Amino acid sequence: MLDIKMIRENPEEVEKKLKTRDDKISWGELLELDKKRKENQAELDELKSVRNKKNKEIAKAEDKKAVIDSVRELSSNIKDLEMSQKEVENSINEILAVIPNIPSEDVPISFDEEDAKTIKIWGDIPEFDFEIKDHVDIADGLKMLDFERAAKMSGARFALYRGEGARLERALLNFMLDVQTTKHGYTEFMTPYLVNAQSLFTTSNLPKFEEDLFKTQDDLYLLPTSEVSLVNIHRDDIISQEELPIKYTGYTPCFRREAGSYGKDLRGLIRTHQFNKVELVQFVHPDRSSDALEEIVSHAEKILELLNIPYRRQMLVTGDISNASSMTIDLEVWIPTQNKYREVSSCSNCTDFQARRGNIRFKEKDGKLRFVHTLNGSGLATSRLLPAIIELNQTEEGYIIVPEVLRPYMNGIEKIAK
RNA sequence: GGAGAGAUGGCCGAGUUGGCUGAAGGCGCACGCCUGCUAAGCGUGUAAUCGACUAACCUCGAUUCGAGGGUUCGAAUCCCUCUCUCUCCGCCA
Numbered sequence: 001m002l003d004i005k006m007i008r009e010n011p012e013e014v015e016k017k018l019k020t021r022d023d024k025i026s027w028g029e030l031l032e033l034d035k036k037r038k039e040n041q042a043e044l045d046e047l048k049s050v051r052n053k054k055n056k057e058i059a060k061a062e063d064k065k066a067v068i069d070s071v072r073e074l075s076s077n078i079k080d081l082e083m084s085q086k087e088v089e090n091s092i093n094e095i096l097a098v099i100p101n102i103p104s105e106d107v108p109i110s111f112d113e114e115d116a117k118t119i120k121i122w123g124d125i126p127e128f129d130f131e132i133k134d135h136v137d138i139a140d141g142l143k144m145l146d147f148e149r150a151a152k153m154s155g156a157r158f159a160l161y162r163g164e165g166a167r168l169e170r171a172l173l174n175f176m177l178d179v180q181t182t183k184h185g186y187t188e189f190m191t192p193y194l195v196n197a198q199s200l201f202t203t204s205n206l207p208k209f210e211e212d213l214f215k216t217q218d219d220l221y222l223l224p225t226s227e228v229s230l231v232n233i234h235r236d237d238i239i240s241q242e243e244l245p246i247k248y249t250g251y252t253p254c255f256r257r258e259a260g261s262y263g264k265d266l267r268g269l270i271r272t273h274q275f276n277k278v279e280l281v282q283f284v285h286p287d288r289s290s291d292a293l294e295e296i297v298s299h300a301e302k303i304l305e306l307l308n309i310p311y312r313r314q315m316l317v318t319g320d321i322s323n324a325s326s327m328t329i330d331l332e333v334w335i336p337t338q339n340k341y342r343e344v345s346s347c348s349n350c351t352d353f354q355a356r357r358g359n360i361r362f363k364e365k366d367g368k369l370r371f372v373h374t375l376n377g378s379g380l381a382t383s384r385l386l387p388a389i390i391e392l393n394q395t396e397e398g399y400i401i402v403p404e405v406l407r408p409y410m411n412g413i414e415k416i417a418k
Numbered sequence: 419g420g421a422g423a424g425a426u427g428g429c430c431g432a433g434u435u436g437g438c439u440g441a442a443g444g445c446g447c448a449c450g451c452c453u454g455c456u457a458a459g460c461g462u463g464u465a466a467u468c469g470a471c472u473a474a475c476c477u478c479g480a481u482u483c484g485a486g487g488g489u490u491c492g493a494a495u496c497c498c499u500c501u502c503u504c505u506c507c508g509c510c511a
Contacts, residue, residue, distance in 0.1 A: 041469065042469065042470085045469065045470090045480040048480060048481085049480070051491080052480090055492045058492070059437045059492085060438095067491075068492095069491085070491085071492085072491060074491085075490090075492085238428070367447095
């Protein structure tokens with residue numbers, strides 16, 4: 001959520017910046033409502049001040065009845081004004097709730113995702129001297145993944161991991177968590193997978209993106225990402241300055257309806273309703289969030305480098321960054337059969353946008369309370385990582401060479417064969 | 419699922435015959451004094467949000483005692499609904 005004070009003070013500039021990420025953006029009556037709210041409040045304060053004074057008289061008055069009668073009407077007026085003030089406030093909040101974060105100055109301005117800026121390319125793109133197969137065919141041949149049976153029990157876009165496939169997935173998750181906790185200083189969490197609407201409001205998945213979420217009959221939602229639960233750990237908290245930066249990580253499955261994304265279909269694991277992800281979240285001092293974004297990206301990259309997967313770092317354009325983000329860096333891994341890089345991680349600096357929605361503050365040295373900055377990044381999603389690993393490490397016989405760093409997690413085996 | 423108890427400031431904890439309580443007391447924290455150092459001690463201060471005034475400080479007004487609604491001239495205190503926590507019973511991985 002943006003600070004209404006900031007919008008009030010320079011509306012043109014804010015609107016201009018927001019138009020670079022959504023050309024339809026507008027906030028209609030927001031400023032008039034804001035003015036109205038202020039007027040109402042001043043009047044309310046005045047009326048209440050009078051009422052409070054009179055009420056104090058009543059306590060001491062001899063003839064209570066006379067004074068009470070004079071206040072009765074005043075109170076009724078106050079009640080009416082309060083009602084209309086509430087409506088005004090609700091309208092303001094509804095408008096503010098769907099306005100996205102302001103993009104950072106450094107984000108390339110464009111609505112075409114192809115304009116993303118490549119900042120870094122790591123690793124050599126491998127060449128194969130045999131006919132390569134995609135991850136679905138290889139995994140099927142090795143009985144690691146079974147999409148047909150997944151469809152039988154759950155429908156399209158679900159995965160069933162089997163045997164070494166399941167073990168490889170589990171190995172990856174454990175490996176990633178171990179790296180982030182032991183090398184990068186993150187505290188690991190296992191969080192609920194069902195969360196309430198308030199938590200999704202904090203991260204800005206609600207109210208605007210409800211159609212992306214699975215909702216239960218108890219009004220709880222399945223996590224679309226553990227960013228939601230990790231960020232909400234500190235909802236309504238006041239964090240002391242010394243505790244910053246706070247770094248949290250956790251594995252959870254992620255559930256997304258992917259409504260409307262049919263058609264641009266992708267085989268196998270690439271786009272499913274349920275996938276596995278290790279998430280990184282940081283709460284930092286506002287002065288440090290740019291550095292923290294760089295850091296979080298490097299933490300995700302470390303995983304790819306240890307797995308020896310070629311990747312590139314992309315800075316997304318204004319039109320492509322997520323609602324809460326002021327800047328987003330994507331990591332993309334090389335998928336041989338598609339002959340291109342595909343997103344495996346998305347790291348965002350949400351500045352104070354989520355902190356304001358979730359009321360997550362810290363105490364500055366001078367005692368002032370300020371909103372923290374929040375950042376999140378995938379570290380990483382296996383649904384994109386596993387295909388890369390399978391395809392990049394395939395042999396002519398259709399086997400998979402297990403990356404060295406994963407072998408300790410795979411009972412030491414060097415390859416997955418029939 | 420059933421029965422009962424509770425939710426107050428950064429934390430603990432008074433206050434529930436409605437007005438003098440934004441809220442005693444303690445802890446913590448900040449500053450000062452004291453002190454060879456540390457510890458202890460003494461003193462002062464210490465909620466947030468919105469608004470008025472101001473260069474700023476100060477001051478003043480409004481709101482907030484889990485959330486929402488109601489009763490009343492007036493609610494932390496009374497009533498209703500909801501959420502959460504604890505205890506006991508039931509069930510159970």
